[in-house]
Amino acid sequence: QEQVQVAGSSTVLPYATIVAEAFAENTEFQAPVVEGGGSSAGLKQFCEGVGGNTIDVANASRQIKSSEVETCAANGVANIIEVQFGYDGIVFASDINGPDFVLTPADVFGALAAEVVVDGEVTANPATNWSDVNPDLPEQAIMAFIPGTKHGTREVFEEKVLLAGCEETGAMEAFAEANGGDEDAAEAACMSVRTDGASVDIDGDYTETLARIASNPNGVGVFGLSFYENNTDKLKVATINGVTPTVDSVASGEYPVSRPLFFYVKKDHIGVVPGLKEYAEFFVSDAMAGPGGPLAEYGLVPDPQLADVQATVADEATIQ
Amino acid sequence: MNDMNIVERNVTTDTFKITARKVQVYYGEKHAIKDVDVDILDKTVTAFIGPSGCGKSTFLRCINRMNDTIDVARVEGEIKLDGENIYDKRVDPVQLRAKVGMVFQKPNPFPKSIYDNVAYGPRIHGLARNRADLDEIVEKSLRGAALWNEVKDRLQEPGTGLSGGQQQRLCIARAVATAPEVLLMDEPCSALDPIATSQVEELIDQLRKEFSVVIVTHSMQQAARVSQKTAFFHLGNLVEYGDTDDIFTNPQDPRTESYISGRIG
Amino acid sequence: MNDMNIVERNVTTDTFKITARKVQVYYGEKHAIKDVDVDILDKTVTAFIGPSGCGKSTFLRCINRMNDTIDVARVEGEIKLDGENIYDKRVDPVQLRAKVGMVFQKPNPFPKSIYDNVAYGPRIHGLARNRADLDEIVEKSLRGAALWNEVKDRLQEPGTGLSGGQQQRLCIARAVATAPEVLLMDEPCSALDPIATSQVEELIDQLRKEFSVVIVTHSMQQAARVSQKTAFFHLGNLVEYGDTDDIFTNPQDPRTESYISGRIG
Amino acid sequence: MTDVTDTAAFGPGGERHTSGSLLTESARTRKRNAAEKRFKAYGIGAIAIAILSLVFLLTSIIGDGASAFRQTYASIPVTLSADVVDPDGNRDPEEMSGVYSMSYGSLLTDSLRNWIEQEGIQIEGLTDADLSGFFSNEAQASLRNQVLDNPELVGQTVEMTALTSSRVDGMFKGRVSEESASRDAKTSVAQFQLAEAMRENGTLVTRFNSSFITKPDASDNRAEAAGIGVAILGSLYMMLIVLVLALPIGVAASIYLEEFAPKNRFTDIIEVNISNLAAVPSIVFGILGLAAFINFAGLPRSTPIVGGLVLTLMTLPTIIISTRAALKSVPPSIRDAALGVGASRMQTVLHHVLPLAMPGILTGTIIGLAQALGETAPLLLIGMVAFVSTYPGAPPAGFFDPASALPVQVYNWTQRADPAFFERASGAIIVLLVFLLCMNLLAIYLRRKFERRW
Amino acid sequence: MPVQWILLIVLAIAVLGYVLGRRRALTLVDGDARRLHSRPTYYGWNVALYAAVPALLVLLVWLFAQPMIIERSIDRYIPEDAVSEGQTRGMLLNEVRKVASTLNGAVAQDVLTRPEALTLTMDDSARMDALKAAGQAVLTKPVILDAAQQYMRSTHTGSIWLSIVTLALALGLAAFAWRRTGPEFRARNVVEQVMRAILIGCSTIAIMTTVGIVLSLVFESINFFRLYPWQDFFFGTEWTPSFGGGSELGMLPLLWGTLYISFIALLFAVPVGLFAAIYMSEYASPRVRSFAKPAIEILAGIPTIVYGLFALVTVGPLLRDWISQPLGLGNSGSSVMTAGLVMGVMLIPFVSSLSDDIINSVPQSLRDGSLGLGSTHSETIRQVVLPAALPGIVGAVLLAASRAIGETMIVVLGAGAMAQISGNPFEAMTTITVKIVGQLTGDNDFASPETLVAFALGLTLFVLTLGLNVFALYIVRKYREQYE
């Protein structure tokens, strides 16, 4: 095994490839082999064990779960270095020629939830137009393209938008009441999406969402910030709570819908796999991950505490 | 053992059913039929004889345009059926072949049941009004081809499971079932025993009452027995054509003579 | 025209080449060969005669185990070639068939060139040391089958483009080319003109000098002309077997008699 | 056993159907001929549907992808300022290699700005971002390599031909218009005008892009530099493996099942089994490949050998099914003929049956290979989706090096954010189809050779 | 000796064996091949096969077995106290292997000689530095280093024995077969027996694949059914997986979608493909055919993602704007109809090309027989040619059906991802395969029912198609028409 092997989150994938390419170009090491596949799949591979046929780095768009840490340990992957290198913003965008959307989580919840509360009664969502939900919104049929249940982004969407909107509108309590005070059931109700065709799950990726909006200009889609930034000529972004998503507003935490990005390194492979540590250091170096670097250029929201991150990598500090 | 079925040799009609003029057939480069002129009478059995490979089958296949199916084959000249040129552009070979049926040299039963083999023609031509009609046609045809007794209990078995001679008779039955006006038979008795042969010959004689039959045979005796007219082919040429009696007793051409007396092959 | 080739009927040997005992053949339910016992002499021509569908081909196919290829066929009893049971487990049917060649009832040339059709057997059996050898074998076989003159200029054309009789002779040439010890011929002359027939009969007589030949034929004359022994089959039974002279002049069984005299078929 | 008694009773069956002239169609014939015409028309229609679909798909692929084979380059004089390239001034290559390619961007930006001034081009609202985004990031890297290879260039001004960024390139391929540029965060109207001006000036040319075919994939930041070299090699290696394994194994298995195996329950099970394998979703073969070849046999991930093996298993049923059908359709009389002259079964099959079945076998192989060539799903599970920017070695060792594959590269590119990747994905499909066409041509030739009727 | 060398030498022995065997057979009969039982080549092949086959089999087995055996012995060699906390013996073994391969690498790079590598100790800092400089750092404990050296030794001895055994076997058996060569010896039978064994071996690969697939599906499926009640899976009509658990994973909507979409695809592809095949083999001139057939075959090779985009961008909106919206059947661009039609296009060559070959191989005499009775060309085709070609055509259709069921990309893009049961072909639905891919490559926890359901779906589909195939076999057996 000569090359560093990386796998995991598809959100992190573009950043990792940018780093891998620059790494090969600026050092003596061979370019790492970078694979997508999703955070969980990456972490699963990561935890399969140490040695020859296992990957060295796992990318993730969420933090490793304790269950995964246990699996790792059971398979001999005991020393894991966790590196959080930035954030990903999640945005709503619609066709560039359509009307503007000024959304709040409550609006989204009202438009897309399977059940809503009308006059204190829990009923199936009756809204057909955005203006039914909020008169300030455009008079346009509700048609949303949201990530399918296989995507990690869906989880963020459910928690940070639907659940937040649910609580905001007070529907949460009504659901709890309807379920006899069962909080979990209420949460589940908050996060369930209508299935009458107004909301379409996208099992593919953002390009598919974009294509669907192109063939269906009424649609509103969910995208990653960097994807949107590469396609501003086709898409119009919606504000959430009045905040326009930008690298800065996400970094400052002003824009509410975002998630951290990580990569995990097998400490046991450092020194065995040539270039592994160098790759990790290169990834979080100022030249790459700092403001104005290639990653930011692509749309990464860099971690404000980049220096700490660099120290973590340099010290090979493992998670306990 | 065999002269018991000799039929009268009087030609009962003198209308020409088929007239061929200057027919040429080429297989690619090979010139297989050269300049053949022949007039085939209605209600008559005409025998084609000649050594193997002389073009009998080829000429026979011209008469119902079966040569159309051979890519390399090319036919020139004129063949008229009831005064109409069958190679005319307006002629539909399908209609032609319904009128001019054919039994092939190599038995080629369909991989279907015996019944379906025979019923095939009547079905496509709509000759039967109902199932009973069809059953009747099938039985009559199989009887005519001297096969009925052997297969009446196994009509639903595949025709390909029959013996060689049975297959040949099946093909005869199949051709007869469509009731053509002219029946071309390419060595219909080659695989038959003498009894079956004589039955088929009897059938031919029956058919002659109403139609014209052309039969290719290698057996001079058979030609003498069943036919009223005989044509002798040699190396693609029609050497001699005339009343069967004359040909066999008094051939004009030395080639005919030596073939009949067994000297050329 | 045909008695000119009559051969002496003296059986020149009395060693048995093939002995069959209590042979039964079933096609699924159908009992096609019933209890047949027969001894076939070496250096002799044996004719199988009998009405169409009586089981001649079936029995013939038993002798070189070609029935193995028919799924539904089942053979019981014992057939010995030179004293060895050919249905023994240790017997290699391939070796058997190299010794016992076969000409089929329906000509089945390979879709290859005429030359390759004939050269195939010698090639797989390594009968020719070199190309010239092979050419010689091919020519000899084609001459023997009376086909050489017709095809010598077109040896590279496909065998399937020949006339029916030519195909039949091609198959004979193909079988002869492998120089088998026993040659089974299923109606080898059915599509041949008298001359070609007499040439093939001559060939058969040649072969008899060294090998054993079994021939199925519907022509009583042919059986009388070429064979020394004749077996008469009827409805799957071997009704009578003996010297050809005896069978034709003095049949013992009434069925034989009526077949020969043309009363059953 | 004959019908002596009933022949006399025979007369022609049924009623007469055709009498009258051959030149006039009877009513029934007219009907039948109409059916015949319809039947033939259906055939033509079917072919037309198939061909039209093909033409439509091809035109849309070629329409989208042809531009991938052209690329825009600009050549300007670049000053290799020592401040940037060798900040310590020691001309020590070791030290100079410590300067990352990213830093070289400023050289290009500065040089471009100088060049614009020199040429006297006036463009309103031209910002630094427009200038720094003008060239591809690849240009920085090649500049750096140039400097490291020839340290004496430091401080000098060299004429440099560099890739322009995907947006600038898009301006000459119709992807970016002045209007879309105005809304696009990654470009601007000013950049658009600059590019136009440079083109009129002759500094900017669009020419054939051989590096698309030879270069490896590039990251999202430099769509314009991405190529399919590694993917072509990967696909080629996999197809070699599939062809070498699947064809002989498939044909051998079919021969056994069709010509030798006794027809019993067990062979029935095998038969059903094989047809069933054809229906197994390809992703399941990925699962199998992961379990069997990577986890159990310990073969390396992302490599053509594993991909080839998985695709072999996937193609086998297709080849077996079509081969068996072809073997079945050879008439038994041919087998009889060969067996009758003393050929063994094996010889019969090899000399006669197999050549006659060849067209069908080739068809199955072509369809199987075509499918394998275009298959993505199972490769996802065995790591062939990886971003691989180093070429695999020469076979056989190269079979064990990481590589990509054409369909996966297409899949991968259609997921990327930069629209330039879409054009490249279509370009890759064109290459894939050319691959396919080459295989087809071979098959056509062979099929012609073997095809005959009997 | 490296494995490649052994391989080459064995093959060389086989080639030599061929030559000698052939020659011996010929000499024994003084060059008169006719006196041999089999052709001379068969005697050559006989010796070659004896030389190569057993030796290569031993080689293969040995290569698999040796590491396992050596590791077991090394495992015993590592003392219990060397295993530190949080480590497993497996990890140590891994490390041993890695160190051994590092040392081997160093030997290959000439940094160390072999004896040096075998006697290297941790405190030999000069050598250690040399190693590091060569990029072959050995960072490990002495125990491991010892074990690694032991490992190297065993591997070395093992491979020496391997060479001896395989080469001896190859030579010995070649000599044996050579001696056995004689005019009476049935070389062809032996060679054909071996070939037959190879053929059988090839057909068992299909079985092994099936076993492999079932094995790789069944365990995880069992895990799934531990977590999720089977009744709900098989009879549930809701498919709503979610991250937090509490998903409804009823497969009926997926099954419905699968069947519906495949049905529409086949409804399109089978007639079109069959008519195309008929036209090509029966009507078209050779030139048209030689162009049309490969052209249509290209359709099978276009990556499915292209079809998917075609469905999404072109066909979907077209159907929506011209059919479903005007008829009031819904306004979804992605629908069963879209996916079915586009998939149908992809399947055309599966039906057409295979059927074309089969139709073409129906003997001409059958056509002649039918035409001679005065049937039209189309009647001949329908009633004689097609029935005779039926088994092959069913095979082709089955293959197409199989692809339809197994297809993913077109459905993802063309049919939408909506799991629902509805009779309206203009609504979005989804299929089992799409969900297998989705759940498997998705971001769910690997041990959660949401991921494991993929295996259960795979297994269900497997059983389902099995039923379909058994049925097809039955049909073919029943209607098969075997020509001569």
Ligand SMILES: Nc1ncnc2c1ncn2[C@@H]1O[C@H](COP(=O)(O)OP(=O)(O)OP(=O)(O)O)[C@@H](O)[C@H]1O
């Ligand atoms: N493959 C088969 N399946 C079923 N029955 C068969 C098969 N082959 C022959 N038969 C039957 O077995 C009987 C004997 O057939 P066989 O072919 O041996 O006759 P034959 O004596 O050669 O007749 P012919 O002179 O007409 O060729 C016939 O009734 C025939 O229908």
Ligand SMILES: Nc1ncnc2c1ncn2[C@@H]1O[C@H](COP(=O)(O)OP(=O)(O)OP(=O)(O)O)[C@@H](O)[C@H]1O
């Ligand atoms: N399809 C073909 N392609 C090329 N040549 C052919 C073809 N069919 C027949 N021939 C040749 O044309 C000539 C005449 O053949 P035809 O079949 O008409 O002979 P025939 O008189 O029927 O002979 P037989 O009595 O042997 O059946 C022969 O030389 C034959 O080889």
Ligand SMILES: [Mg+2]
């Ligand atoms: Mg003829």
Ligand SMILES: [Mg+2]
């Ligand atoms: Mg027979």
Ligand SMILES: O=P([O-])([O-])[O-]
């Ligand atoms: O692939 P993701 O884990 O980023 O959704």
